[in-house]
Amino acid sequence: MIEIILPLVLPDKCVLQFDGRVLELFSPSWESKSHRYHVATISSIEILTDKKGAVSLKVQGTSGYADQVPISPAALADTHRLLGEVQRAMAPYR
Numbered sequence: 001m002i003e004i005i006l007p008l009v010l011p012d013k014c015v016l017q018f019d020g021r022v023l024e025l026f027s028p029s030w031e032s033k034s035h036r037y038h039v040a041t042i043s044s045i046e047i048l049t050d051k052k053g054a055v056s057l058k059v060q061g062t063s064g065y066a067d068q069v070p071i072s073p074a075a076l077a078d079t080h081r082l083l084g085e086v087q088r089a090m091a092p093y094r
Helices: 073-093
Strands: 002-007 013-018 022-026 034-038 042-049 055-061 066-071
Touching: 002 066, 002 073, 013 066, 013 073, 042 073, 055 073, 066 073
Parallel strands: none
Antiparallel strands: 002 013, 013 022, 022 034, 042 055, 055 066
C-alpha cells in the first residue's frame, strides 16, 4: 500500500492512497470528502507541471470525471512511485 499526505495551502491535507486495486483521494474540503477509482475505471493518470512549475496529479476516470491534486516538491518522488504502481495495475484492463 502506498499512502501520501499532501499539505495544501489551506489547513486541509489531501491524502492519496493506493492498495493495488483502488486509488483513493481524500480531502476534507471536497463535498464528498473522498474520491475512489478502481484501476479498471481510470482512463489516464499523469503528473502535470504548469508554466509556473506547479506540479499536480491528474486522474481521469472512464466516466469523464477527473480529479487534479497539487503535489508538493517533497512528495514528488513518492507520487512518481504511486503513478508507476497505478499504471502497472491498470495494464491488465487495457
